[in-house]
Amino acid sequence: MKAWELRGFGRENLVSAERPIPKPGPFDVLVRVSAVSLNYRDRLLVEGLYNPDLKFPMIQVADTVGDIVEIGEGVSRVRVGDRVLTQYATTWIDGPPKGDETVHTLGNTIPGGLAEYVALNENVVVRAPQYLTDEEAATLPVAALTAWFSLRDQGRLSRGQTVLVHGTGGVSLFGLQIATALGARVLITSSSEEKLERARVLGAHAGINYARNPEWEHEVLKHTGGQGVDHILEVVGGKNLAKSIAAAKPGGQISVIGILDGFSSEIPLFPLLNRQTVIRGIVTGPRRAFEELNQYLENLKLRPVIDTVYPFDAALAAYDHLYRGAFGKIVIRVRN
Ligand SMILES: NC(=O)c1ccc[n+]([C@@H]2O[C@H](COP(=O)([O-])OP(=O)(O)OC[C@H]3O[C@@H](n4cnc5c(N)ncnc54)[C@H](OP(=O)(O)O)[C@@H]3O)[C@@H](O)[C@H]2O)c1
Numbered sequence: 001m002k003a004w005e006l007r008g009f010g011r012e013n014l015v016s017a018e019r020p021i022p023k024p025g026p027f028d029v030l031v032r033v034s035a036v037s038l039n040y041r042d043r044l045l046v047e048g049l050y051n052p053d054l055k056f057p058m059i060q061v062a063d064t065v066g067d068i069v070e071i072g073e074g075v076s077r078v079r080v081g082d083r084v085l086t087q088y089a090t091t092w093i094d095g096p097p098k099g100d101e102t103v104h105t106l107g108n109t110i111p112g113g114l115a116e117y118v119a120l121n122e123n124v125v126v127r128a129p130q131y132l133t134d135e136e137a138a139t140l141p142v143a144a145l146t147a148w149f150s151l152r153d154q155g156r157l158s159r160g161q162t163v164l165v166h167g168t169g170g171v172s173l174f175g176l177q178i179a180t181a182l183g184a185r186v187l188i189t190s191s192s193e194e195k196l197e198r199a200r201v202l203g204a205h206a207g208i209n210y211a212r213n214p215e216w217e218h219e220v221l222k223h224t225g226g227q228g229v230d231h232i233l234e235v236v237g238g239k240n241l242a243k244s245i246a247a248a249k250p251g252g253q254i255s256v257i258g259i260l261d262g263f264s265s266e267i268p269l270f271p272l273l274n275r276q277t278v279i280r281g282i283v284t285g286p287r288r289a290f291e292e293l294n295q296y297l298e299n300l301k302l303r304p305v306i307d308t309v310y311p312f313d314a315a316l317a318a319y320d321h322l323y324r325g326a327f328g329k330i331v332i333r334v335r336n
Contacts, residue, residue: 003115009048022119064113084125143170149285150255159183238262
């Protein structure tokens with residue numbers, strides 16, 4: 001089968017390869033891959049910043065959709081013919097993560113989906129929402145689950161509350177769509193006026209250009225009558241977290257998700273104490289939350305925002321797009 005594998009850190013080591021079709025074990029399913037989507041994490045993996053101990057060669061990419069074409073004799077959760085998605089944290093089923101439950105992921109500790117086939121334990125797959133195309137479904141496992149788990153599952157976001165999302169990448173646009181669907185009012189930041197306009201069309205109440213307004217937290221306060229927002233998806237990290245604390249309402253929640261501006265943050269404690277801000281670390285979500293999200297999407301028929309779909313042979317161009325930054329998701333079509 002054709003696959004894209006990483007043979008060493010650096011984009012120049014992401015190469016097209018011919019590999020044997022994997023054989024499913026007794027509790028495994030063989031998935032014929034239709035499409036995958038990229039996340040910022042895939043870039044961190046290539047650069048050696050996600051897992052410095054990665055074993056090479058490693059077939060890349062976590063977010064995968066495809067059809068089950070073969071099952072082991074012990075498989076009972078799914079059947080041949082099911083169209084399935086991959087659960088990102090492959091062994092995390094429910095409850096707070098225990099031990100290494102957030103560590104095992106496709107393209108990292110086990111081969112990923114950027115290949116014609118992938119063999120996975122039956123526990124790693126969930127049925128894909130039927131109304132979505134393959135390309136749309138492929139966008140869900142990391143970005144949509146992270147936004148859902150932060151806002152709804154852990155955050156208990158409710159109608160009438162306010163949400164701030166940073167930038168117009170995958171997690172943030174799902175955050176915008178899910179929060180809007182839940183009846184919240186969403187503020188969004190971006191470095192691009194054109195992207196802010198597109199976000200308004202998707203339902204954003206207000207857009208703030210963080211490149212032109214480095215003190216964007218004051219703009220958030222202006223848009224919320226001086227109050228701040230109820231919930232923030234903090235995908236930026238670094239120096240941004242302190243500003244997010246200033247932009248949150250007293251008692252507001254910040255889901256700390258990403259590290260676009262750095263892996264560590266210094267935060268002033270007095271504002272945090274005075275504002276009683278709740279800061280919660282997030283790592284995607286367990287399979288139980290992913291299944292609930294997919295059911296919610298099935299009822300709502302929400303359509304993921306895809307920037308560009310690339311053919312399999314143009315996977316490197318898709319990665320280049322990831323490095324430039326997309327509006328929403330970048331997808332690679334694997335099966336023609
Ligand atoms: N903890 C978890 O479970 C989890 C899950 C998913 C993602 N993440 C992390 O969350 C972050 C976002 O991931 P993603 O896949 O959504 O990324 P992405 O789709 O690649 O989004 C990148 C976008 O972020 C925006 N951005 C970059 N620097 C920014 C800054 N300083 N301030 C505001 N926005 C900025 C830009 O939007 P504009 O072009 O509009 O400016 C850029 O296009 C990454 O750090 C990723 O590792 C963590």
